Amino acid sequence: MPSLSLSYQVIFALILGLHGWTLGTTVTNDSSVAAGKTFDYIIAGAGLSGLVVGNKLSGKGFSVLIIEAGPDASWNTEVFDAEGRKFGSETCSWKYPAYGDDGKPLSWKIDAGACIGGSTSINGMVWYRPTKAELDKLESLGNPGWNWDNLEPYMRMVERHIPSSPTQVAQGATSDLDVHGFSGYVNTSFPAPLRISRSVALYKEALPLVFPGLSIGGDLSNRPAVSSASTMYTIWYDPATGIQRRSSAADAYLWVPNQQRAKLTVLATHKVDRVLFDRDLTATGVAFLASNGTAVSPKRFRAYASKGVILAAGSLASAPILERSGVGKRSVLEPLGIKQLVDLPGVGANLNDQPGTATYALVSPYHQNDTLIVDEGGLFAPEISLVNMDELWPLTAASHMLDITSATALRSRAQRLVESGAAANIRGAEAVLNTTIDLITTHRLPIAEFLADGSGITLFAAFWPLMPLSRGHIHINTSNPLDYPIITPRLLEDPFDEAVAVAIARASRAVFDSAPFKGIVANPYHDPPIGANGTDAEYLAWYRKTAFGASHWVGATAMMPRHLGGVIDQDLRVYGTKRLHVVDAGILPFQLTAHTMSTLYAVAGRAADVIARCSF
Ligand SMILES: Cc1cc2nc3c(=O)[nH]c(=O)nc-3n(C[C@H](O)[C@H](O)[C@H](O)COP(=O)(O)OP(=O)(O)OC[C@H]3O[C@@H](n4cnc5c(N)ncnc54)[C@H](O)[C@@H]3O)c2cc1C
Ligand SMILES: *[C@@H]1O[C@H](CO)[C@@H](O)[C@H](O)[C@H]1NC(C)=O
Ligand SMILES: *[C@@H]1O[C@H](CO)[C@@H](O)[C@H](O)[C@H]1NC(C)=O
Ligand SMILES: *[C@@H]1O[C@H](CO)[C@@H](O)[C@H](O)[C@H]1NC(C)=O
Ligand SMILES: *[C@@H]1O[C@H](CO)[C@@H](O)[C@H](O)[C@H]1NC(C)=O
Ligand SMILES: *[C@@H]1O[C@H](CO)[C@@H](O)[C@H](O)[C@H]1NC(C)=O
Ligand SMILES: *[C@@H]1O[C@H](CO)[C@@H](O)[C@H](O)[C@H]1NC(C)=O
Ligand SMILES: *[C@@H]1O[C@H](CO)[C@@H](O)[C@H](O)[C@H]1NC(C)=O
Numbered sequence: 236m237p238s239l240s241l242s243y244q245v246i247f248a249l250i251l252g253l254h255g256w257t258l259g260t261t262v263t264n265d266s267s268v269a270a271g272k273t274f275d276y277i278i279a280g281a282g283l284s285g286l287v288v289g290n291k292l293s294g295k296g297f298s299v300l301i302i303e304a305g306p307d308a309s310w311n312t313e314v315f316d317a318e319g320r321k322f323g324s325e326t327c328s329w330k331y332p333a334y335g336d337d338g339k340p341l342s343w344k345i346d347a348g349a350c351i352g353g354s355t356s357i358n359g360m361v362w363y364r365p366t367k368a369e370l371d372k373l374e375s376l377g378n379p380g381w382n383w384d385n386l387e388p389y390m391r392m393v394e395r396h397i398p399s400s401p402t403q404v405a406q407g408a409t410s411d412l413d414v415h416g417f418s419g420y421v422n423t424s425f426p427a428p429l430r431i432s433r434s435v436a437l438y439k440e441a442l443p444l445v446f447p448g449l450s451i452g453g454d455l456s457n458r459p460a461v462s463s464a465s466t467m468y469t470i471w472y473d474p475a476t477g478i479q480r481r482s483s484a485a486d487a488y489l490w491v492p493n494q495q496r497a498k499l500t501v502l503a504t505h506k507v508d509r510v511l512f513d514r515d516l517t518a519t520g521v522a523f524l525a526s527n528g529t530a531v532s533p534k535r536f537r538a539y540a541s542k543g544v545i546l547a548a549g550s551l552a553s554a555p556i557l558e559r560s561g562v563g564k565r566s567v568l569e570p571l572g573i574k575q576l577v578d579l580p581g582v583g584a585n586l587n588d589q590p591g592t593a594t595y596a597l598v599s600p601y602h603q604n605d606t607l608i609v610d611e612g613g614l615f616a617p618e619i620s621l622v623n624m625d626e627l628w629p630l631t632a633a634s635h636m637l638d639i640t641s642a643t644a645l646r647s648r649a650q651r652l653v654e655s656g657a658a659a660n661i662r663g664a665e666a667v668l669n670t671t672i673d674l675i676t677t678h679r680l681p682i683a684e685f686l687a688d689g690s691g692i693t694l695f696a697a698f699w700p701l702m703p704l705s706r707g708h709i710h711i712n713t714s715n716p717l718d719y720p721i722i723t724p725r726l727l728e729d730p731f732d733e734a735v736a737v738a739i740a741r742a743s744r745a746v747f748d749s750a751p752f753k754g755i756v757a758n759p760y761h762d763p764p765i766g767a768n769g770t771d772a773e774y775l776a777w778y779r780k781t782a783f784g785a786s787h788w789v790g791a792t793a794m795m796p797r798h799l800g801g802v803i804d805q806d807l808r809v810y811g812t813k814r815l816h817v818v819d820a821g822i823l824p825f826q827l828t829a830h831t832m833s834t835l836y837a838v839a840g841r842a843a844d845v846i847a848r849c850s851f
Contacts, residue, residue, distance in 0.1 A: 259495035260293075262307060262351070264504045266525065270536040274300040274500075276846075277521050277540040278547050279507035279556060282353015283484040283832065284819040284839040285547035287393075290488040291843035293499035300538055301499070304506040304526045304548075305350035309485060314356045317426075317470045317479040318613040326350075327357050331551055333722045333784075336655065343783045345722060347551050351503060352485035354549065355832065358786065359615050360468040360481060362423045363455035364390060364414060365829040368678040372670045376824060377796040378805040381841075389840035390833055391416035393487070397424035397471060406432045407439060408465040411454035420487035420494070421836065422471040426479050430617045431689050433607035435465060438618045438687040440751040445742050446626040455619060458828075462681065463620035469832065470614070479614065484836075508535060508716040510544050510560040510815055516576060518544040518815035528717060543814040543846060547839075550788035550821035551709060554583040555720045557792065557802070557817075558711045562809060567710045577811035580659040581800035585667065586707045586791040588784035589684070589699035589826060590726035592777075594740060596694045596747035597761035599754065608755060609689040616686035616697065621828060623681045627738050639672050639704075639731055648704060648729065657706035657725060659800025664706075666799050671702045671825050681828050683739040684785075687746075693761060694752070696743040699785045700735035702826050709791050726782050736782075737774045741767075787831045792821040806849050807842050818842040 261268060276292050278285045281303035293299040305327060312319040313326045320326075327350035333341040348354035367383040374382040394416035399408050408425040415423065429435070442463055443449045453461040469482045480486075488494060489501065508522040520539035528534075546553040557563055561576035563583065568575045602608045624632045638644060649664035658664035674680045686697040707725035712718065727733055744767060746752075747759035760766050763777045795801030797810045801824075807816040818839055820831055827834055 258497040260489065261500045262489070263500075263502060264306070266502065266505060266536055268500050269300050269302065269502050269523070269538040271538070272300075273539040273541055274298045275540065275542040276300070276545060277302065277538055278545045279521065280304070280353060280546070280548035280552065280819065281351045281485070281489070281501050281503070282348055282547065282549055282819070283355050283835050284842070285353070285545070286484045286488040287836060287839035288545055288547060288818055288843045288846070289499055289501075290494060290496065291840065292847060293496040295847055296498065297542065297847070298498045299500070301501045302505050302507050302521065302523050302538075303351055303501060303503045305348070306504050308350035308356060309352070309490065314350070314352070314483070315481055317360060317468065317481045320357065329551070331722055332719055333724050336723060336725065341724075345551065345784055346786060347549055347788070351489065351501065352483035354786070355469070355483040356481070356485065358832070359830070360470055361616065361619070361830045362467050362469050362833060363619075363829050364458070364833050365827040366458050366680060368680060369674055369827050370834070372674060372825070373794070373823075376666060376670055377799065377801070378794050380805055381794070386834070386837040386841060389837035391419075392840060393419040393421045393836040395419045395422050397422060399425055400427065403427065403429060407435060407452065409453060410467065411457040414454060414456040420491055421469055422482040423467055423469055424471055425465060425467055426470065426614050427472045429465065430613055431606070431608060431610055433605070434609070434689045434694060435618050435687070437751045437755065438746070439463070441746050441749040442620050442685070444749050444751075445745045446620065446622050447629050448626050449620060449622065455621070458621070459680070462622070463618065466614075466617050466619050468614055506716050507548065507556055508559060509556060511537065512560070512576060512812065515813065516811060517813040520544065524716065526717075533717070540814070543816060543849070545846065546815075546817045547819045549819050550586065550791050551720065551722060553817050553819055553821050554709055554791040555711045557582050557809065559714060559716060562812065571711065571714050573714055577809070579802060579810055581663070581793060581795075581802045583710045583791050584657055584659050584706070584708050584800060585793050585824060586657070586709050586722070586724070586788065587703060587705065587826060588724060588726070588786070588788045589701060589703055590732065590736060590778075590782040591697055591699040591785040592740070592781040592783070593695050593697040594743045595762040596752070596756045597758040598689070598692055598694060599757040602755050603692045609691060609694065612690040616688050618687040620685040620687070621681035621701065622683045622685060622739070623679045624675060625679065627683055627735065627742065635731070635734065636676050640676055645669060645672070652706050655725065655728070656708050663795065663799030663801070667795070667824050668704055671704060675702060682735050685739065685743065694747060694756060696746065698739045698743060700732045700739070701828050703732045704729040705732050706790070724784055726784065727779055733775055736778045737771050740774050740778055787820075787826065789820050789823040789826060789831070792817045793824040794822040795824055806845050808849070816842070816846055
């Protein structure tokens, strides 16, 4: 279908024609733009990371092909309208099945972006920064150069912050201008008007009563100073249409008229099957196929890369591509008839996400129609709080601290992970877990996130343990790239995560049962119907039954030294290979105390510079 690429080029050429005739980026479904052709770089996945890296490498003059499994869905209201997405929607989502340790499917499916823009086309758009302490831990795990000082400028570079109006400021939505960028392409702002402003004001009163010491106000990007604030999103208000629009990675790095690249080609609706290697394990290209194929052996195409192949298919897809390419654990590859080229047992291990759920309080009938209290939904979680161990456990923090800082406990945690296939080796598991434990105990970083909201006839809170110690794994089960991998999240497998989960769930009830909500809340224990007197065991059983991944999957292609179970080195090169890189959420070995986008945009920006340097 050459007509698509033609029409995009014509449109952008016309726009740019005013400034001189420049050819735009080619975006097409037509495999012939890539089949049998050679590029400097080939990237798997046009999501957050792939688009940033592709934009930057092509901007440096390299020819770049990005192969994206999904279609262009930028025309779809569920994608461009920040409030247009329906709960549980199948639009632009892989809906990956998930499994328990027993191999039985779990009751929930995993959302992950499946169109151009990747997960930034469907995500919750929440924007705030992580802290210096945790980004510096990337470096201390054995990745020189990956620290706050080097990443913060990239975080600043991607952002185009739109400061609050006086009305928004009056309703408690303020930003600290020092911790934002203003000349990037990803818009960040507060919605106009702000949602459920009366409830948000009540939350701001109630939260410190339940979490003593929680600092309210200001800007969550300025931590550790602020730990609860009105939520900022990657959105902008479009007066022409009267809607809040999403600012996805595609909006920011692909569609923007002044970011057109004659040397960038995006082939949509095609899936990367595997990486092609020559005899000394230099990556020379990829095999790919149409994503819609149903045939037993659909037609494979090949495209070649003279400088490198970059996997950016996301935490749940890059490890499977490596395994199909013969890079991974022998026990996974051999039964599938895949020849092992590199013995790399960390591939697919260490997968992790935060285990989320929610509780609901019934609003009294008198307030049920008050849109300052509850509304029809829209942008998720207008107030977000990040709670550390002293705030979550004012009386018992010290005993929880003893539990997780003991060397024997660390050893047995690591052993359990290795036994369950969730870690490559004990030393590596200890190093990763100890990183999180140090952030929790020494740095006193938050261990739970609390997202306050209200819609329909309930006020509700979603929450999750923020820095889990549990780990799962992801592996292929067939050599067919059109089959789903087997994802085993193993949420809430660690007793510390269980304790955080129970405590934050109980605290959510206490928020709705607190003085500020008297008269507004009719029943703080509406759903689940477990009272303040419910036992920990009851809360835990309910939590396990309702828990889902919070959509911040990381870890399955970790950047760490090889002897610790790492998959890529500090130049993002896959161990044992040449010219093969991974750049996506999967390279982060542990969870951060911020939603992933801000960090990942910075990581991808720096990655493009590192990879370009490697190629000379
Ligand atoms: C529902 C949801 C809500 C979220 N909410 C927030 C939030 O509010 N704030 C925040 O900061 N973060 C949020 N996130 C997380 C954030 O969006 C992701 O961490 C981030 O987009 C990951 O970037 P990535 O580059 O690793 O992968 P992605 O952006 O997911 O891109 C991967 C791309 O690779 C493609 N692909 C997969 N397999 C193949 C293949 N074999 N060949 C070719 N292409 C392939 C996919 O279709 C996809 O387009 C959310 C995520 C989800 C899913
Ligand atoms: C590209 O493929 C997608 C998915 O099959 C389809 O919706 C879209 O219309 C195609 N685009 C063109 C121009 O053919
Ligand atoms: C699958 O996609 C390819 C490339 O976009 C297209 O040519 C083909 O017609 C599609 N096949 C089906 C069965 O939809
Ligand atoms: C950012 O917002 C401005 C308006 O403030 C808009 O013109 C632009 O298109 C937006 N960019 C993106 C990438 O969303
Ligand atoms: C709220 O609005 C609905 C529909 O408009 C109406 O049926 C209901 O009686 C109202 N409830 C109260 C308490 O005013
Ligand atoms: C854990 O990390 C702390 C702080 O960096 C360090 O002092 C300690 O030795 C580490 N423990 C282990 C077992 O690695
Ligand atoms: C994995 O593959 C085996 C063998 O083909 C099959 O029996 C099993 O059902 C598959 N597991 C899942 C979860 O698909
Ligand atoms: C628990 O509290 C509820 C009210 O919240 C009460 O109805 C119930 O009887 C109590 N159960 C026990 C076992 O005390």
